[in-house]
Amino acid sequence: MKKSNVVKYNKWGYIFLIPFLTVYGIFQLVPLISTVYNSFFENYRSGLTQIGPNFIGVQNYISIFSTGDLWKYFGNTMIMWVLGFVPQILISLLLGAWFSDPSLRLKCQRFFKTVIYMPNLIMASAFAMLFFTLFATTGPINSILQQLGIISQPYEFMNHVGSVRGLVAAMNCLMWFGNTTILLMAGMMGIDPSLFEAASVDGATATQTFFKITLPLLKPILIYVMITSLIGGLQMFDVPQILTNGTGDPMRTSMTLIMYLNKHLFSKNYGIGGALSVFLFIITAILSIIIFRFSGNRDAVQKKAK
Amino acid sequence: MPESKSKGMGVGARRVIAYIVLIIISFFCLIWFYILLVNATRSHTELSSGFTPIPSTHFLENWKNLMAGTLPILNGMLNSVIVAGCSAALCVYFSTMTAYAIHAYDFKLKKALFTFILAVMMIPTQVTALGFLQLIDKMKMDDTFWPLILPAIAAPVTFFYMKQYMDSTLSISLIEAARIDGAGEFRTFNTIVLPLMKPAIAVQAIFTFVSSWNNYFTPALVLHTDTKKTLPILIAQLRAADWLKFDMGQVYVMIAFSIFPVIVVYLIMSKYIVAGVALGGVKE
Amino acid sequence: MKKKVVSAMLSAVMAAGMLAGCGEAQVQQVAEAVQEAAQEVEKEAQETTAAAADTAQEAVSEAVEEVEDAVEEASAGGEGQVLNIYCWNEEFKSRVTDHYPGYTEVDGTHGTIGDVQVVWNITPSDDNAYQNNLDENLLKQADAAADDKIDLFLVEADYALKYVDTEYAMALADLGITDADVADQYEYTQSIVTDSNGNLKGSSWQACSAGLIYNREAAKEVIGSDDPADVQAAVADWAKFSETAKAAAAKGYKMCSVNDTYRVYSNNVSGKWVQDGAVVIDPNMENWVNDSMDLVQAGAENTYELWGDDWAKGKTPEGKIFCYFGPAWFFNFCLDFGQEGTIATDGGWGFCEGPQSYFWGGTWICAAAGTDNASLVKDIILTMTTDPAVLKEIAIADQDCVNSKTVLAELAASDEGNIELLGGQNPYAELAAGAEGIDLSNLSSYDQGCNEEFQAAMKNYFDGNASADEALAQFYTAIGEKYPELTVG
Numbered sequence A: 001m002k003k004s005n006v007v008k009y010n011k012w013g014y015i016f017l018i019p020f021l022t023v024y025g026i027f028q029l030v031p032l033i034s035t036v037y038n039s040f041f042e043n044y045r046s047g048l049t050q051i052g053p054n055f056i057g058v059q060n061y062i063s064i065f066s067t068g069d070l071w072k073y074f075g076n077t078m079i080m081w082v083l084g085f086v087p088q089i090l091i092s093l094l095l096g097a098w099f100s101d102p103s104l105r106l107k108c109q110r111f112f113k114t115v116i117y118m119p120n121l122i123m124a125s126a127f128a129m130l131f132f133t134l135f136a137t138t139g140p141i142n143s144i145l146q147q148l149g150i151i152s153q154p155y156e157f158m159n160h161v162g163s164v165r166g167l168v169a170a171m172n173c174l175m176w177f178g179n180t181t182i183l184l185m186a187g188m189m190g191i192d193p194s195l196f197e198a199a200s201v202d203g204a205t206a207t208q209t210f211f212k213i214t215l216p217l218l219k220p221i222l223i224y225v226m227i228t229s230l231i232g233g234l235q236m237f238d239v240p241q242i243l244t245n246g247t248g249d250p251m252r253t254s255m256t257l258i259m260y261l262n263k264h265l266f267s268k269n270y271g272i273g274g275a276l277s278v279f280l281f282i283i284t285a286i287l288s289i290i291i292f293r294f295s296g297n298r299d300a301v302q303k304k305a306k
Numbered sequence B: 001m002p003e004s005k006s007k008g009m010g011v012g013a014r015r016v017i018a019y020i021v022l023i024i025i026s027f028f029c030l031i032w033f034y035i036l037l038v039n040a041t042r043s044h045t046e047l048s049s050g051f052t053p054i055p056s057t058h059f060l061e062n063w064k065n066l067m068a069g070t071l072p073i074l075n076g077m078l079n080s081v082i083v084a085g086c087s088a089a090l091c092v093y094f095s096t097m098t099a100y101a102i103h104a105y106d107f108k109l110k111k112a113l114f115t116f117i118l119a120v121m122m123i124p125t126q127v128t129a130l131g132f133l134q135l136i137d138k139m140k141m142d143d144t145f146w147p148l149i150l151p152a153i154a155a156p157v158t159f160f161y162m163k164q165y166m167d168s169t170l171s172i173s174l175i176e177a178a179r180i181d182g183a184g185e186f187r188t189f190n191t192i193v194l195p196l197m198k199p200a201i202a203v204q205a206i207f208t209f210v211s212s213w214n215n216y217f218t219p220a221l222v223l224h225t226d227t228k229k230t231l232p233i234l235i236a237q238l239r240a241a242d243w244l245k246f247d248m249g250q251v252y253v254m255i256a257f258s259i260f261p262v263i264v265v266y267l268i269m270s271k272y273i274v275a276g277v278a279l280g281g282v283k284e
Numbered sequence C: 001m002k003k004k005v006v007s008a009m010l011s012a013v014m015a016a017g018m019l020a021g022c023g024e025a026q027v028q029q030v031a032e033a034v035q036e037a038a039q040e041v042e043k044e045a046q047e048t049t050a051a052a053a054d055t056a057q058e059a060v061s062e063a064v065e066e067v068e069d070a071v072e073e074a075s076a077g078g079e080g081q082v083l084n085i086y087c088w089n090e091e092f093k094s095r096v097t098d099h100y101p102g103y104t105e106v107d108g109t110h111g112t113i114g115d116v117q118v119v120w121n122i123t124p125s126d127d128n129a130y131q132n133n134l135d136e137n138l139l140k141q142a143d144a145a146a147d148d149k150i151d152l153f154l155v156e157a158d159y160a161l162k163y164v165d166t167e168y169a170m171a172l173a174d175l176g177i178t179d180a181d182v183a184d185q186y187e188y189t190q191s192i193v194t195d196s197n198g199n200l201k202g203s204s205w206q207a208c209s210a211g212l213i214y215n216r217e218a219a220k221e222v223i224g225s226d227d228p229a230d231v232q233a234a235v236a237d238w239a240k241f242s243e244t245a246k247a248a249a250a251k252g253y254k255m256c257s258v259n260d261t262y263r264v265y266s267n268n269v270s271g272k273w274v275q276d277g278a279v280v281i282d283p284n285m286e287n288w289v290n291d292s293m294d295l296v297q298a299g300a301e302n303t304y305e306l307w308g309d310d311w312a313k314g315k316t317p318e319g320k321i322f323c324y325f326g327p328a329w330f331f332n333f334c335l336d337f338g339q340e341g342t343i344a345t346d347g348g349w350g351f352c353e354g355p356q357s358y359f360w361g362g363t364w365i366c367a368a369a370g371t372d373n374a375s376l377v378k379d380i381i382l383t384m385t386t387d388p389a390v391l392k393e394i395a396i397a398d399q400d401c402v403n404s405k406t407v408l409a410e411l412a413a414s415d416e417g418n419i420e421l422l423g424g425q426n427p428y429a430e431l432a433a434g435a436e437g438i439d440l441s442n443l444s445s446y447d448q449g450c451n452e453e454f455q456a457a458m459k460n461y462f463d464g465n466a467s468a469d470e471a472l473a474q475f476y477t478a479i480g481e482k483y484p485e486l487t488v489g
Helices: A004-009 A011-038 A059-066 A069-100 A109-115 A124-135 A140-147 A161-189 A193-201 A206-234 A238-243 A257-265 A270-294 A299-305 B002-007 B011-040 B044-048 B059-068 B073-104 B110-121 B125-138 B146-153 B156-169 B172-180 B185-196 B198-213 B217-222 B231-239 B248-276 C002-019 C024-047 C053-078 C091-099 C126-143 C157-164 C187-191 C216-222 C228-234 C238-250 C258-266 C283-297 C309-315 C328-333 C374-386 C388-398 C405-413 C428-437 C447-462 C468-482
Strands: A041-046 A049-055 C082-087 C103-107 C110-113 C116-122 C150-155 C209-215 C323-327 C349-352 C364-367
Touching (some): A011 B125, A011 B185, A041 A270, A049 A270, A069 A161, A069 A206, A069 A270, A124 A161, A124 A238, A206 A270, A270 B110, B073 B185, B073 B231, B073 B248, B110 B156, B125 B146, B146 B198, B172 B185, B198 B248, C091 C374, C150 C157, C157 C447, C187 C428, C216 C349, C228 C238, C228 C349, C447 C468
Parallel strands (some): C082 C150
Antiparallel strands (some): C103 C110
16 A cells, blocks of 8 residues: 555545545535534424524534433334344344355345345335335234234234334335445455465365355455445334324324434424434434444455455 | 364255255245235235235236326436445445555555545435535535535445555555556556455445445435435325325336346346356456 | 528517517517527428528518517516416316316426417425425525516415415405405305415415214214214214223224314314414314224224325225215215225215314415416406316316305215215215314414424324324424424423
């Protein structure tokens, strides 16, 4: 990396960054700065009447923290994310391992690899419509369960904390595990096959190869998956929003942070909304740093492995 | 070798388990398409009486009703293709370029910019969306495709993936070899780096395409003219129809219709994702 | 050579048009005319290559005349050339297309009335997108170019006052619509769009008074008769309704969903949701909570969401539902008439007024302040919502329960009003009586939010996920989020 002849090309680093930074500056930075700025103002709309902006210092922050609800919604978000993410990453790793394991010689790989991403092609709202139909109290899932004798009374899936969170997690997992698997497989395809050959010459088992070679080399992609899933998880919105009709019921036990934020957007409450966004940003940053640290993101290790 | 026998199961047994699991997973992935198709064949009244797995006979009727309606469905399809296609193309090209800038060059602000872009990723889009709307209004981009397409150039999530992918696969020595051959930086990027990134590009292209295709939130705020609307807005409009016209059969046909092109695009791209690049193709 | 002449002439005309100080639309129209003229000229030039220059000259002067005509037309009467209508679905558009004389459809979102171009700005109401879009554009109304100004916008009852009680909606009187013009309408449809100063600011072609739609089989089994009068007697007030519900439960029926009765209670409150900036729970809303909980616990009502699969099961005999609550559009479009196996197909429903008068649904047309098409707007409102001939036409063709005492009386008196799915019963007398009985003096601009949140919060109580106090606390939280300016709790 630190070769001297690289230096003279370095201005290209800036040049290549121009499109990103320009577009970012225009379309995101301006709204972003106004978000942070707004968080210190009373600024909302009552019907068609604009209230504010009046500078109120950190009052918005105080009011979002004072009720204690914020941590409840943070908790809901994390619970539903973990419920969905753990099976998601496990399935993805398992599939990734199987697909990349030459000794298994799975047939129809192409079919399976293609199929796993398909649920992501369906719009979340369309997906939710199907879930509603299937899990209705008088719906097919209930009648199947009743016929099998597992339950005697129809189970009201939408009225219980566990089942609502479970459905949200299941839907998220189903929609995104293919995504994760594809990312991991793309990462695996990038691994030098000579490493696998060397391993098999040395007599390593499939399991050993996976844990000793594949996994470490996949680390950058794994970190990527972890971080983006975490961010996606903290910003979880559409699935629980549609499934609970925006209420986050029962008793807001499935209300996520962004759903909460969305509640404030009804009155165009940029003040509280801004404060919530800043809070969300800080939480995300902290958790991301923890993942980075925890996974020991040292590029050098991988560079050497090659 | 003896170790492998004692530790792992026999290959045959593992293969059987793998097949069983894969078949179950495939079932859960495909069943939704079946349900959607079945629902698309059912009339509104049949749909409202609950789900059955047996297809009905109203598919053509639903389709005809949908086409006879005033919603410009085919136009919507074209709009969706334009918006999603352009977003995906711009997104992967410029994200790769940005990642390459951070990956291949050493400059003073490199670390700061990298951290900055990562931080960008952590900002929830919902709140900035409203500021974004005021902005595009000021820029006179309301009711055009630009605000839906252009921001794709700055996609931190895609950038981050490209960067991570380069970390694990793209070696600097390759680039240096190109430099020795006298290729310009821009050319090196286009002719050497981009082809090497094919699997990653295919992956992110399809992800971006799909998420843009299915996006309702921003397009609903930006597009107002019927002939400019994308499919998700038209679907929402169909679902919001008044009582005289409300027809779930049409809604399902339209959903099926709007999924179809994504499947096609996905199947084309999946060639690259799944089998197009042989193992080690990225290394030379 | 010819081209040069033409272009010189054209630019002169253009410049003249500009100098004449016409608005954007006129310029656009001029431009269009110019373009047409140019095409004509070009065509002619192509047709006769040997044509003398004077042919071209002729064409040009023709074109100039055309342009002049267009400019004249554009500035005549001082009315705008574009009528912008904001709405969330195609209902009103199809009514206008079918029943407004002189409307010609151009495409899905454009039409013409005479020389005026009609532009439909349709934003679906999902995620509040319709209101967000309307809000932004109303707030910009003053600065918008004449032809971009909103002329008409549609509202629903639940949030009508949010717009009506502002200066953004124009009083009908200012358009020249008199009380006499709207005298045949039902009063409740006017109180929904009357602002706090008593100005009428909107008008509807529908009167969606609603009642109780009962399952005749169930009525025979539970009450011993399916005659509307007998059933009405059994559900005449909430105490009798509860009694009947419990009797129905004993026979294996559910009366309905708690969400079915909600509107009946909420239409009959004794005070507004918001009084002096504070949220007030009306005694009738408390009654809804207590009565409903009582019936839920007795197994006589369910808590299904409206429009869900579970709720819809009652449309078949197997669903074992005693009744639904709804207006005319409900039996026409929500009971699956014609579908095999539904009660409707067998003509198995009956209709009576139910415990209290109420309404459900309807669309109101408002004129936006600052409209540049005032006389056209006036004519559309008058034609579509007060002309008895048009309303009769709508009632027959679209099965809307129209906002005209005369037309409803006619329907009640004739066989045209008999409805097959109600076993041939003519419900219009009841519907008309219901519409007379509705009292909406207690509407507020917060109704949409309060009603939605109250229903959502109380569902937790009915489902046993919260105590009444916890559910109420959640209601207050939600209101505090939606309306930061209100005092809650």
